[in-house]
Amino acid sequence: MSAWRPDSPEPPSLERRLIFRLSLLYLVTILVASIAYALISLANHDISATERFQALAHRIAASVARDGDGVLRLHPSPELRQRLAAVPGFQMELTELGSGRGVEGSSPWLVERLGPAMASLTKAEFTFESGDRRWHGVLVTETVPTATLRVAMIYAHPTVADTLYWVAGELAQDVLPVMVPAMLLSLLIGIATVRSTVAPIRRLSAELGSIGPHRVAVCLAEDGVPREVLPMVQAINHAIARLDAAMQQQRRMTANAAHELRTPLAILRARIEGMATGPIREALERDVARMTRLVDQLMAVARLEAGQVVVDGEVDLARTARETLAACAPLALAKGRGVELTAPDRPVIVRGNALALGDALMNLVDNALRFTAEGDCVEVVVEPSEGGGAAVVEVCDRGPGIPPAEQSQLFEPFWRGRDSRGSGSGLGLAIVAETVALHGGSVVVRDREGGGSIFRIELPGGDQGC
Secondary structure, three states, X not given: OOOOOOOOOOOOOHHHHHHHHHHHHHHXXXXXXXXXXXXXXXXXXHHHHHHHHHHHHHHHHHOEEEOOOOOEEEOOOHHHHHHHHOOOOOEEEEEEXXXXXXXXXXXXXXXXXXXXXXXXOOOEEEEEEEOOEEEEEEEEEEEEOOEEEEEEEEEEOOXXXXXXXXXXXXXXXXXXXXXXXXXXXXXXXXXXXXXXXXXXHHHHHHHHHOOEOOEOOOOOOOOOOOOOOHHHHHHHHHHHHHHHHHHHHHHHHHHHHHHHHHHHHHHHHHHHHOOOOOHHHHHHHHHHHHHHHHHHHHHHHHHHHOOOOOOOEEXXXXXXXXXXXXXXXXXXXHOOOEEEEEOOOOOOEEEEOHHHHHHHHHXXXXXXXXXXXXXXXXEEEEEOOOOOOEEEEEEEOOOOOOOHHHHOOOOOOOOOOOOOOOOOOXXXXXXXXXXXXHOOOEEEEEEOOOOOEEEEEEEEEOOOOO
């Protein structure tokens, strides 16, 4: 399985996945409940229809009265007429039990259709086909003050479209108005629950993102972490502790090694000074100088990584730049190169450590001198902060420039470009980046117009002097 890379598409979100699945679950629940309600309604539809028609038969029988000539006739009220007209294909037969005579107002077609086969029945439900329609019938016996009547009614059986329309109406009227708001409320509660559950993971991710070279000894909070995630958090804390211990050991080893090398180098330098002047002595002096420079850089790296550099003092960048260039001038002149400073007359104050910033600037100037051609000049520009902005120090050279592909690796420890010159260790620019980061600033490199490079340091500005 390939690991996710920062330049690859955004990885799937656990929170979105849980919310999507929860929403899908609620939608499926609504759909299943609606189908179940529809099936139950269909199963009870005929039963409820039979009960309604039995009640209707009672009202019809109550509307039968015997006229003065002794003939039974149906006298429906306007409201009953309206109800009967609303039933699709409704027809009825009313027969007086005992005499077998029909009540005026009955449907002749239904009387003929039922015939003598129904004469002996007092209660029944039946279905029959006639033409292209299917009919459903109900037969009941009703006793009224004037007679005992057999009431037979039929109505057209609803089609599939009629049934679906009725079911949709039942769902829209009885189910959805109650179920949908309840589901939406439950979904909102579910989303809030998912987000509160994922919140500890987000917090852990933020804590892990804060781990860096200067902040390794971070213990992830275990309070409030879900039980399923707790073993992973504990394993990460143990791994961080082991990593911090290993880095501390490495820093101590680097610092101790650099410190122990100082004495042999001093002895070696003293013995070389006792040698006769000549090419061998000059070569040895150059080698000892490079070794001393490397040891000093290793000591500087160890101090920076151990947090032993105090950065709460006031530093005048203009003064630091002057002192640095004054120290570099003899070396520059010996190499046939010049140094030039552009800085304001007033102090440019920042918060930091003067020695550390001076060493960082020294590394940049030394690097520029190595790559600047003989006869050219290295320029250092100091700009004060304006309107609460950053104070700037730029070191400009006339070297061959830095390929864009190498600029991102330039400040890594021990990295040296393919076209690097001299015998540098690859630590100078790494110390610059480390020092500037410790002061809350940034360092970048860009191409210089007309050839060469510009190293630009930006530091949080302080109060400007007069």
